[in-house]
Amino acid sequence: MASVQRQLDDITPSPFMPPVVWSTIEMLSGFVRAATQATAQVVVLARTLGGQRDGYFLAGLTLSSQTIQWLSSTGLIGGRAQVWAATTTDRDYLKLRGWKRAVAGAAHRQELVAGNLGEYAVSEFDHASQRVGDGDSAFEQWRIYGRIQDRFSLWALIQHPLRELPQMFFTLRAVQHPASMPVSLASLQMVQESTNTFAFNMFELMHSTQTFAAQIGQVRKMYEVASxxxxxxxxxxxxxxDTxxxxxGVALEFRNVSFKYPSTENYAxxxxxxxxxxxxxxxxxxxxxSGKSTVLKLIVRLYDPDEGQILLGGHDIRTLRLRDxxxxxxxxxQxxxxxxxxxxxxxxxxxxSAAGDDEHVRRAARLGGAEAFIEKLPDGLDTxxxxxxxxxxxxxxEGTTTLFGRKVDYGSLRDAGGMKATDSSTLSGGQLQRLAVARSFMRSVVPEDAKVGLLLFDEPSASxxxxxxxxxxxxxxELRGSKTMLFSSHRFGNLTRHADLILYMNDSAVVEAGTHxxxxKQDGGYANIWKLQAQAFL
Known part of the structure; x- marks a missing residue:
């Protein structure tokens, strides 16, 4: 299955890399080894250095030299002190990266499938990619150029002499005490080797603790493939x-439908x-x-029922082409x-099919109640x-609050070099829901449009x-009579009083059915909830 393969590719990006479980075992073994060696070397060094002339001082110089070298390699010291910022306004590049994230992540999978957006997403990505060409590598080339410049900086000139401090100290001691040169040479060699090994194990131990959590996440991904x-x-x-x-509208019927979500025991x-x-x-x-949302998900075949039939226009939906x-x-x-x-x-x-028609988009935004706040945004529809x-x-x-018209986020470092990222525009829950409603109106605002015969809304007014x-x-x-409409809601009044059919569900079953x-008149579960909600307005 393609989804399984994508998940496996995500945790094993190269066929030449070891399996994720094996690499995790290796990482754990390396962590234990580095911790054990570091502990043993602390004991050995403490005993050895006490009997050597200047032993502790030599060890300190060597450890300092190694630490400076490590900090330099991570970019924490010695980097260029400069102010810079980078953004992009290229619509094609933004769209290219946006579709890549939308398709690769799981968050949008449900809407991509139910909306028949797979082919459209691939097409949009390809077109944007062709228009962008190789221009997306410009920023990375600038960063590579910056790293090359760092190699010829003042820090690059002084860090090498710093590495030689132990040898410089040994030379001075040899001049002061020529007779002890052979012993001092042996001490220097032993101290440096022991200290370098200890420093290496300490850095490896630090690196292991930083990456172990990420590795465990990769293991979890692998086992999630089974689900x-x-x-x-x-x-x-x-x-x-025939259109x-x-x-x-189109007729819809459920016949004795039962369903359980995968890996669950209870019926939805x-x-x-x-x-x-x-x-x-x-x-x-x-x-x-109670099962309201599940009804809608079965209609668009995100899942198939375990028992019974769902008919659309008199056809079992399992026999219909999914795209149609x-x-x-x-x-x-919801x-x-x-x-x-x-x-x-x-x-x-x-x-x-109407994505390039701005007038159609604005009409959908207006009908969804989103037009007013969109017009107030600095970039409008391009936000x-x-x-x-x-x-x-x-x-x-320090004190900079905005950059490129957006708020500066000082809390999230992009990498060890200090690169940070601004946040995106934010809207209220109600405004976000209006955008989602506007999206639904794109294919349902024209009564004579024969492409859509059934509208499904899951809690469309929750926010x-x-x-x-x-x-x-x-x-x-106003669309009543031209579209069949099915709503799930826990708020009564604006719709239920006008509904041709109300289904009151409880404990995964329809327990009452009829008009408002x-x-x-039945004075059952629906009537009780209606009275409770009505009391709030009396």
């Missing part, structure tokens, strides 16, 4: 056979059955963990993410919520204030 779920098999039946079939859904006619509005309500199935559905997950791309691209990926290429800088004067929620649901109700008025 990667099997790939959902593609169907063969095209959908829809007119979904012009006014148990014997769930319901039917929605084309163009109807259905709202699923219930407590957290997901093309006919627009979904907003655990939505925002891609490391511009706001324009974050909205546009809701409908890749990055999470820049895939961070701004780097070093040696900035919205009451006014924004009311406006959102009003706009969505019908369920109130």
């Amino acid at each position: 990667v779920p099997n790939k959902v098999e593609d169907g063969t039946v095209p959908f829809p056979e 007119a079939q979904i012009l006014s 859904l148990r014997d769930v059955s319901f039917s929605i006619l084309p163009g109807q509005l259905c709202v699923i309500v219930g407590a957290n963990g 199935l997901r093309q006919a559905i627009s979904v907003l997950f 655990d939505y993410t925002h891609f490391p791309l511009s706001i324009r691209d974050n909205i546009a990926i809701g409908d890749p 990055y919520l999470e820049r895939p290429v961070q701004d780097l800088y070093a040696g900035l004067p 919205l204030d009451p006014v924004a929620e009311h406006d959102l649901f009003r706009r969505l109700r 008025e019908e369920l109130l």
Whole structure:
């Protein structure tokens, strides 16, 4: 499976490298060896140096020389004292790096799959890569040039004499006491060898403690491969056979569906059955963990049910071509993410075929309630919520708060040389949710658009204030009759009173079904929650 191979490649980047478990064992063995040798050498040195002329002083000089050399190699001392900063405004390079991060990471996997974004992501990456060419290596070339300059600095001239301090001291002692030269020479050789070995083991011990946690993380990744779920098999039946079939929505039916998430014992859904006619509005309500979100994930085939059938337009969805199935559905997950791309691209990926139409993007932003705050951002639609290429800088004067129009982050060092990165623009939870809603509107704002027949929304107003929620649901109700809509929500009122069907779920099953008025008359679980929420406004 491709996902398994990617994870294995991530922990073993080269076929010539040893397996991660073996390298971890080697690292642990090296740690134990270095600690044991360092302890033994401290004892041996203490006993040996006491009987040698200037033994402790020679050992101190040698250890100091080794320490200075090590600090120089790490760049902690002797580096160039200069102020510099680097950023990029190249849209193609930002998009290239953004898509690379989006595809490589697991955070966006659900939306990439459900939104049929795989081919589009690869295409966008390739086009951006061709436009960028080899220009992305300019910064690294500058850093290499800087390292070469360091080799010809004042520090480079004085660090070599510092290494020879023990020999210089020995020479002076030999001039003072010529008769003791053979003994002093033997002492020098023994002390230097012992001290150098001790210093090497100490540095190795420090390095081992720094990298051991990262190595354990690689081991964990390897064992997580076993938990990667099997790939959902593609169907063969095209959908829809005629685009007119979904012009006014598409029928949806669950028949005795039961499902358990991989590696779990409890049912997320148990014997769930319901039917929605084309163009109807259905709202699923219930407590957290009752199975509402699972219903939506099964419809787009992120998972397949263990028992029962799911029918779309009268077809078992397992027989439909995955691409066609997901093309006919627009979904907003509760655990939505925002891609490391511009706001324009974050909205546009809701409908890749219209990604180049700024007017379409602005309309979707307006309907999603995001247009007003986007216009107030310094870069508007070109704003990055999470820049895939961070701004780097070093040696900035203390008190600097902004750089390239963004806040300076003094807390995160990019490497031992002092390179730091600025943070990205931040929005409130409600604003982020409006962007996610705007993305969904990209393929569902035009009633006559026959590409989408089913809209799925999982808690679309969880982070919205009451006014924004009311406006959102009003706009969505305007699509009623032209799209089949299925919502999951724990907030009643704006949708449930207008729903053609309400499903009240509890303990992974549908326990009540009907309209708002019908369920109130039943005076069951739905009616009780409705009354509790209504009391808050009385």
